[in-house]
């Protein structure tokens with residue numbers, strides 16, 4: 001009777017945990033397949049726990065002495081193929097590694113998340129939404145091969161920001177592109193500059209605002225950044241987002257005319273001011289790069305872009321330009337890495353025109369009509385007539 005009970009228990013356990021049993025068996029085979037997985041003390045990569053998730057499993061592993069996380073990153077394909085996963089992403093703390101093993105990731109549709117104006121929603125992470133605090137990691141560079149979804153990430157960031165934050169100003173600078181045109185008439189959008197000349201004008205205006213804020217945010221008064229200033233003052237400063245849809249259009253290239261080179265040089269000068277002093281003033285740059293090379297963005301500007309987001313990049317040197325390492329080459333469709341202090345991995349939320357409109361509709365104003373109905377400024381003739389009336393009285 002007892003034996004039967006024990007056997008039933010074991011059978012039930014195996015039935016319930018069959019996937020975990022299979023993983024442990026395959027794990028044994030993999031770790032015996034390469035001498036480097038076992039150290040001189042005969043210790044190998046040891047599974048601590050296996051957790052089931054909606055996309056696959058989280059396998060927590062202890063690395064043996066002499067086998068590093070860097071080595072594991074290089075060997076990841078062996079585990080991916082051996083365990084039959086689509087993708088494995090790792091997170092490590094010393095020699096304990098969490099392997100996020102993805103069998104099938106169901107893309108989630110964007111649902112709004114209320115955030116303050118300094119926080120941006122980036123993607124659907126493996127452990128929850130990926131949110132970046134621009135006060136901590138100011139300015140953002142988004143990379144990815146063509147068609148991987150960079151514009152969708154920009155659309156998502158702006159939709160969530162515009163929906164929840166009235167107290168922001170957005171400058172859209174999109175030469176030869178118009179993917180962000182959907183936000184044109186949102187009240188938070190100050191300009192949508194399309195030509196080099198318009199972009200320069202907008203950047204001049206932002207640079208001026210940067211300098212004005214530098215005066216206001218005065219250390220002597222105890223203000224070190226926009227947060228300090230806004231806490232102490234009734235007239236709050238708005239966070240400003242400068243979105244350059246494709247940075248390479250602003251970078252000086254051999255084919256540019258003399259005039260274009262001059263305008264671009266001025267644009268780059270203003271962008272440098274923004275990325276150098278923008279953080280404390282609450283002025284942030286967000287930009288994307290389709291073909292990242294070392295000369296597609298000036299290194300002093302790139303160095304100040306603290307948040308890096310990368311979708312799939314086939315070419316390792318290009319991945320290094322965005323992330324500082326080759327990790328973007330291993331990404332799958334809509335999979336991304338968000339790097340601030342550490343790396344977070346996730347997938348872009350599904351977003352499309354109707355969904356955007358549904359969430360921003362209350363923020364759309366009729367900008368042209370506002371201009372039409374604005375009270376006309378008194379002309380010189382009116383001024384003279386008023387003066388004559390005054391004299392006659």
Ligand SMILES: Nc1ncnc2c1ncn2[C@@H]1O[C@H](COP(=O)(O)OP(=O)(O)OP(=O)(O)O)[C@@H](O)[C@H]1O
Pocket residue numbers: 144145146147148149150151152153290334348349350351352
């Ligand atoms: N998050 C997403 N939601 C919905 N569709 C997406 C998403 N990401 C990518 N796509 C699909 O991929 C296509 C390309 O996306 P997108 O235009 O954002 O790429 P891109 O990287 O900006 O391309 P390019 O560099 O050529 O401008 C979209 O038209 C859409 O079909």
